[in-house]
Every structure is written in C-alpha cells, then in structure tokens.
Amino acid sequence: MSNSIRVLTDSTADLSVETAQRLGIRILPLHFSLEGEDYCDDGTLDRSCFYQRLAQSGEMPQTAAPGVGEILTFYEELVTEGAEDIIAIFLANSLSSTQANAQLAARELGGARVHLLESGQISRGLGFLVQAAAEALARGATVVEVKELVIALRQRTYIIGVLDTLEYLKRSGRVSWVTAQLGQWLKVKPLIAFHAGEARLWGRVRTRRRARAWLLRQVAEAGPLERLVLLHSGLAEESWMALHEAMQPYAPCGQLPVVEVNPIFGTHIGPQGVGVAWVQAEGAGKVW
Structure with a gap:
C-alpha cells in the first residue's frame, strides 16, 4: 500500500493493534478522566479494570475530544511519512467534537489534503468503515472510490x-x-x-x-x-x-x-x- 494516501481514525474505533499496523491505520487516542485521574485511551488501559471502577464510582467520567493542536500533530506526522492525502474518519459528530476540531486542524495543515468523512458510528461500527477504507486503499482504490465506499457502507x-x-x-x-x-x-x-x-x-x-x-x-x-x-x-x-x-x-x-x-x-x-x-x-x- 502506498504511503501517499493514509487513513486516520480515533481510539473509539476499537481496532486491534495488529489490524491497524497491518493496514497502516493511524489511531488518535481520546482522553477521559475518572475520580480526578486523567487517562489516555492509547491501547494500554486495562478495560476490565475501568468497568469495575465505573460500576463502583459515584462519579461520571469526563470525556474530552483531542484538541486542534493534537490532531494537527498527527496530520503532520503522516505528511512526514509521505502522505499527500489523509482520509480521516472519526466517531459520529453527534457524540463528539473530534471531527469539528479535525476540520480546524486541517485548515492549518500544509503539504497534504485532508478528507473528513462522517462515520455516524462509534466502536466497531466506526471500525468497520475505517478497516474497509484501508483495505480498499491496499487494493489500489483512489480517494474518490474510498469516499464512495464509506458512504455506501455507512448506510448498512x-x-x-x-x-x-x-x-x-x-x-x-x-x-x-x-x-x-x-x-x-x-x-x-x-x-x-x-x-x-x-x-x-x-x-x-x-x-x-x-x-x-x-x-x-x-x-x-x-x-x-x-x-x-x-x-x-x-x-x-x-x-x-x-x-x-x-x-x-x-x-x-x-x-x-x-x-x-x-x-x-x-x-x-x-x-x-x-x-x-x-x-x-x-x-x-x-x-x-
């Protein structure tokens, strides 16, 4: 797969590390806090322990979308690796401001085009769309073809x-x-x-x-x-x-x-x- 077109998503896609590495998908970690402690959903968190704490805690965890600067840094890293087009598919707009911040970051990026696609999904619903996009690129699909694929899959x-x-x-x-x-x-x-x-x-x-x-x-x-x-x-x-x-x-x-x-x-x-x-x-x- 060419590095000139890359796929970026966030950690709510619930993709395995192996799948992301195999398909060259970059994952932006989201953040949350629980009982005064800040966490980064970067794949190292013990999820079973999190749910035990959630059940026992009287507090609601606070979630936070990544900031414009953090997203811009991910874009820039992909450009450094040779990306000319970045297909960014994040969790649903109705659930987070991640995509809005990603749009602002895209305006500040030089050296690559950012294509933001609304997923309307989260968890493996989002992961399905992201994986399908990366697999299509591996088969030689164009950016336009990937966009059409994601839009079609989103409805199903x-x-x-x-x-x-x-x-x-x-x-x-x-x-x-x-x-x-x-x-x-x-x-x-x-x-x-x-x-x-x-x-x-x-x-x-x-x-x-x-x-x-x-x-x-x-x-x-x-x-x-x-x-x-x-x-x-x-x-x-x-x-x-x-x-x-x-x-x-x-x-x-x-x-x-x-x-x-x-x-x-x-x-x-x-x-x-x-x-x-x-x-x-x-x-x-x-x-x-």
Whole structure:
C-alpha cells in the first residue's frame, strides 16, 4: 500500500493493534478522566479494570475530544511519512467534537489534503468503515472510490445492544429523549440501536435472558451480513459465552470476534452492556 494516501481514525474505533499496523491505520487516542485521574485511551488501559471502577464510582467520567493542536500533530506526522492525502474518519459528530476540531486542524495543515468523512458510528461500527477504507486503499482504490465506499457502507452499518440501565446515557447528555423517559424504565433492560449518528430506543425487557434472545433474533433477521462483532462493556466471559455460541452461525466466515468496548463509549452506555455491530450485505432489508 502506498504511503501517499493514509487513513486516520480515533481510539473509539476499537481496532486491534495488529489490524491497524497491518493496514497502516493511524489511531488518535481520546482522553477521559475518572475520580480526578486523567487517562489516555492509547491501547494500554486495562478495560476490565475501568468497568469495575465505573460500576463502583459515584462519579461520571469526563470525556474530552483531542484538541486542534493534537490532531494537527498527527496530520503532520503522516505528511512526514509521505502522505499527500489523509482520509480521516472519526466517531459520529453527534457524540463528539473530534471531527469539528479535525476540520480546524486541517485548515492549518500544509503539504497534504485532508478528507473528513462522517462515520455516524462509534466502536466497531466506526471500525468497520475505517478497516474497509484501508483495505480498499491496499487494493489500489483512489480517494474518490474510498469516499464512495464509506458512504455506501455507512448506510448498512448498525450497532444494537442491551443496556443494564439508562442512567449513564442520561448523565452523558448525548441522547435527548433519555431524561424524559427514564422514569418509565426502572428495573427493565433498554434495547438500543445506533445508526447514522442517531440513537433509538427499540424496546424494553425485564430480564437479561429475554434481552439476549432479542439480540439473537435481530442478528438472524438482519442477515445476510458482511461483518459481525459481539460487543460488551465489562461482562465476564461466562456472561457472554452462550450468546457468542448462539450467534456463531450468523457470523461471516464462521468467525465472531468479541470486543470489550472502549472507555469513551463505555462512559455513555455504562457497565454490563452487551450488543453487536454489523454491516449488512448489499440488498439486505433495512433495519429502519
């Protein structure tokens, strides 16, 4: 793959270090603070420990988008490595000011063109788009072709999941309908979907067993799928293993990766959540 076109994303894409290195993807770490301590989501954080602390803490972590100067430094490093075009795909605009800051940084950059693409996604929903862009470049795609690919995939990419509570979404202030409906959702498990930058409340159930049966049904009905990943926020392996086994037949190529989601996403959804990210195959019926 030529170094003249590079892909930049942020740490909420939940891409593995191996995938990023193999495809030449540069990852911008996001920041957060918890109980007065500042952290950088640079791949060294123990996510299981983070979710344990989140569950025990009475404080809501504070997340922060990288500043214009920090993003500009990443751009400049890519230019130094030979980049003439930078395809930047960050978490959804509705969730963060990262893309707005990236736009400001792009105006200050010399030596390369920055192409900012709205993902409308987070976690592996974002990661799918970023990985597909880098894989297309490795096959010789142009910047225009990559843009068209990302726009097309964005419409077929979803995250759905079951939260343990709506309390963390309420505290985050990122989803307007939560506060109005919170009182109706005590002691039930909210079923949430995220697509094209919008979070929707899909339903509610009273038990985890019913919630996971709902998840499995959604996966079965959404197919065929091009990509599928099981997501969770701090669940022990025994809590997601049965669901993983049940979903395995729907996984493309029979492989179903499991991802413990990043702390930025986890701050908004809270611990003990479980869900999936998928890309539908072309021609599959829309989820909504």
